[in-house]
Amino acid sequence: MCNMAAPEDEHDVAENGEEEKKTFRDLGVTDVLCEACEQLGWKQPTKIQIEAIPVALQGRDIIGLAETGSGKTGAFALPILQTLLESPQRLYALVLTPTRELAFQISEQFEALGSSIGVKSAVIVGGIDMMSQAMALAKKPHVVIATPGRLIDHLENTKGFNLRALKYLVMDEADRILNMDFETEVDKILKVIPRDRKTFLFSATMTKKVQKLQRAALKDPIKCAVSSKYQTVEKLQQFYIFIPSKFKDSYLVYILNELAGNSFMIFCSTCNNTQRLALLVRNLGFTAIPLHGQMSQNKRLGALNKFKAKSRSILLATDVASRGLDIPHVDVVINFDIPTHSKI
Numbered sequence: 001m002c003n004m005a006a007p008e009d010e011h012d013v014a015e016n017g018e019e020e021k022k023t024f025r026d027l028g029v030t031d032v033l034c035e036a037c038e039q040l041g042w043k044q045p046t047k048i049q050i051e052a053i054p055v056a057l058q059g060r061d062i063i064g065l066a067e068t069g070s071g072k073t074g075a076f077a078l079p080i081l082q083t084l085l086e087s088p089q090r091l092y093a094l095v096l097t098p099t100r101e102l103a104f105q106i107s108e109q110f111e112a113l114g115s116s117i118g119v120k121s122a123v124i125v126g127g128i129d130m131m132s133q134a135m136a137l138a139k140k141p142h143v144v145i146a147t148p149g150r151l152i153d154h155l156e157n158t159k160g161f162n163l164r165a166l167k168y169l170v171m172d173e174a175d176r177i178l179n180m181d182f183e184t185e186v187d188k189i190l191k192v193i194p195r196d197r198k199t200f201l202f203s204a205t206m207t208k209k210v211q212k213l214q215r216a217a218l219k220d221p222i223k224c225a226v227s228s229k230y231q232t233v234e235k236l237q238q239f240y241i242f243i244p245s246k247f248k249d250s251y252l253v254y255i256l257n258e259l260a261g262n263s264f265m266i267f268c269s270t271c272n273n274t275q276r277l278a279l280l281v282r283n284l285g286f287t288a289i290p291l292h293g294q295m296s297q298n299k300r301l302g303a304l305n306k307f308k309a310k311s312r313s314i315l316l317a318t319d320v321a322s323r324g325l326d327i328p329h330v331d332v333v334i335n336f337d338i339p340t341h342s343k344i
């Protein structure tokens with residue numbers, strides 16, 4: 001799943017091979033953050049980082065066309081942390097994401113990169129107690145990572161909380177935020193944050209809705225693109241199996257048996273089917289765990305963590321987990337139901 005493209009396989013950045021040798025320092029990243037990258041094992045910046053970080057440090061708005069696995073979180077987190085270091089301030093940056101799981105993943109990267117400089121972040125997503133989130137916001141973290149709906153809830157109902165001093169807005173997976181009908185929420189948020197701010201908009205694809213949002217929210221942005229439409233990782237092997245649908249379950253179990261010992265993510269179109277298949281394969285002795293929108297947020301996080309910790313070999317999920325999650329040890333991804341959107 002960690003579909004980080006090798007630095008040399010796209011000519012737009014690494015035409016003469018020179019870019020490959022770039023370091024974070026070359027991009028203008030300060031020593032303390034370079035050290036943080038090193039500690040995370042990030043030896044060289046990725047393509048999106050090479051493109052976006054210098055531009056962001058110049059104070060420009062960015063529209064980044066990049067997918068999960070490209071290192072895009074680092075591409076927006078590093079410039080935010082660096083400018084935060086230069087002028088420390090609470091409630092400095094807001095990152096909007098489409099799903100709760102992504103929000104936690106982004107916050108982990110902020111915490112990891114910012115631990116040595118004492119950066120505090122708060123995750124504000126649905127399905128979790130409002131009160132404890134209100135308390136986290138009262139402590140005025142530097143970075144808020146939120147899904148749009150719950151953030152609006154706090155902006156409207158949590159006393160003393162506002163984003164009027166915000167300096168950075170990041171919209172991550174903007175195409176997906178808009179596809180999930182968060183458009184009104186995003187508009188509301190744009191109205192209560194300063195116009196005088198920097199905005200980074202990241203999206204895997206450039207849809208009409210994303211273009212509209214870009215016009216509304218960004219000022220003279222620089223485009224940083226590292227992915228073409230529908231790009232998949234070069235080394236990824238893809239197969240399809242053409243079978244009568246009544247045999248799908250048996251074929252699935254056959255594959256799981258044949259490839260036993262690997263780690264699987266299986267995507268289904270409905271919560272019910274996810275749950276049913278989880279029971280089916282569990283009864284057959286596989287260690288499987290479901291992840292879908294009808295589970296409580298605690299259960300969803302628990303499921304993901306068990307899978308990440310490799311105590312379960314199969315994660316059965318609906319599209320709440322279909323994009324954006326970065327789980328490096330996954331060996332096999334099965335689309336049990338064909339996704340209804342070609343982009344997914």
Ligand code: AMP
Nearest residue numbers: 042044045046068069070071072073074
């Ligand atoms: P993202 O695309 O932001 O979800 O990042 C995907 C994965 O790449 C995460 O696990 C990051 O920790 C990792 N990553 C980000 N930047 C680098 C880098 N420069 N070198 C190695 N790994 C990185």
